[in-house]
Amino acid sequence: MTSTIPLEQVCTGTALGLAVHDLLTDTRVADGLDVQARPARGGRTTPAFTTRSGAYAFRGLDGMRSVELPGPGDPGTPPVPRDFDVSIVDLKGRFVATVLRVPVPTQGLVTHHVLGLPGGSVPPEDLPIYLFSAPTRTFPAHLAVVRAQLVDGEDGPAAFARLTVLLDPDGPAERRHSGVADATGAVVVAFPFPRFTGVAGPPGSLPPAGTHGVPTAERTWPARVLVHHDPAVLLRPADLPAPTLDTVLAQRPARLQxxxxxxxxxxxxxxxxxGSELVLRTSEDPRSRLLVAAP
Structure with missing residues (x-):
């Protein structure tokens, strides 16, 4: 019986990895995405590869060799973190293009905490990166869909503005759903329909056909729409398809017409x-657009 003795051992690491989720379904998106990274100050662009778990990782990042290939017996001395811009483009047209500015190297997968994004009621270190639905996405009939073509009266399309729909805005069951416009100002927000609730009728009356006394096709739910549009804060790296996500989410409220x-x-x-999509528009606008004004 013979035994083999390894002559050389090579250990490799990854300086940057991320998982992206569909904001609508909260499921990991592992197909159809073109994910690339490059130093924020300029340098070589590196494409990501998909891991078995459906995450995206990078090998051969510009300036990260000491992290990816540490010396024998040496865990490697992490270099001073460098900002990289990671672009995420959906080749299937389901999601709006997203750009992340990430300090590299990172420990574990990129989260809201790594990017300095707010987490709301959830700790930011637990939140993955979410992708917003594109206006070209197809939605099943059981979802409510709100659309708009956002236009800044002075500057043309309100590109990458954020539209938020608040359901039951003055009640105890308020729910918030958001979408981000694409480069043309087109935006869509999709979400599950709220629960049906009963509507009281005259004593002894027979309710019409439908759910809880109101025909299903006639049901509506009160909602409030807000738009955050502030081009002055958007940081759009050269030759990339969108501003960085942190600046998209930092936009201030706009005024609506x-x-x-x-x-x-x-x-x-x-x-x-x-049962039908709601298209937001400014009354009297001949092109059915929603006019907004930056703060």
Whole structure:
């Protein structure tokens, strides 16, 4: 019986890895994405590869050789962190292009905490990177869909503005759903329909066909719409498809035009219908756009 003695042992590591989730379904997206990284100050672009778990990792990042290939018996001395811009483009048209500015090397997968993003009611270190639905995405019939073509009255399309739909805005069951516009200002927000609730009728009356006394096709839910649009804070690296996500989420509230000649408003109160998409528009606008104004 013979035994083999390894003559050389090579250990490799990864300086940057991330997993991306669909904001609508909270499931990991592991197919159809073109993910690339390059130093924020310029340098070589490196494509990601997909791991068995559906995450995206990088090998051969510019300036990260000491992390990826430490010397024998040496865990390696991490270099001074460098900012990399990671671009995520969906080749299937499901998601809006996203750019992340990430300090590299990272420990574990990139989270909201690594990017300095807020986590809301969830600790940011537990939140993965979410992708927002693109207006070209197809949605099943059991979801509510709110669309808009956002236009800045002075600067053209309100590119990469954020639209938020608050369901039951003045009640105890408030829920928040958001979407980000693409480069043309088109935005979509999709979410599950709220629960049906009963509507009281006259004593002894027979409710019409439908759920809890209201025909299903006639059901609506109160909602409030807000738009965050602040081009002055957007940081868009050269030759990349979108501003960095942290600046997209840092935009301040914009003013909305319910009518073309009326006053600018902080929000719009609308009704989300069952069974059909809600298209937000400024009344009297000939092109059915929603006019917004940056702060």
């Amino acid at each position: 319910a009518t073309a000649t009326g006053p600018a408003l902080e929000f719009l109160d609308v009704a989300v219908p069952y």
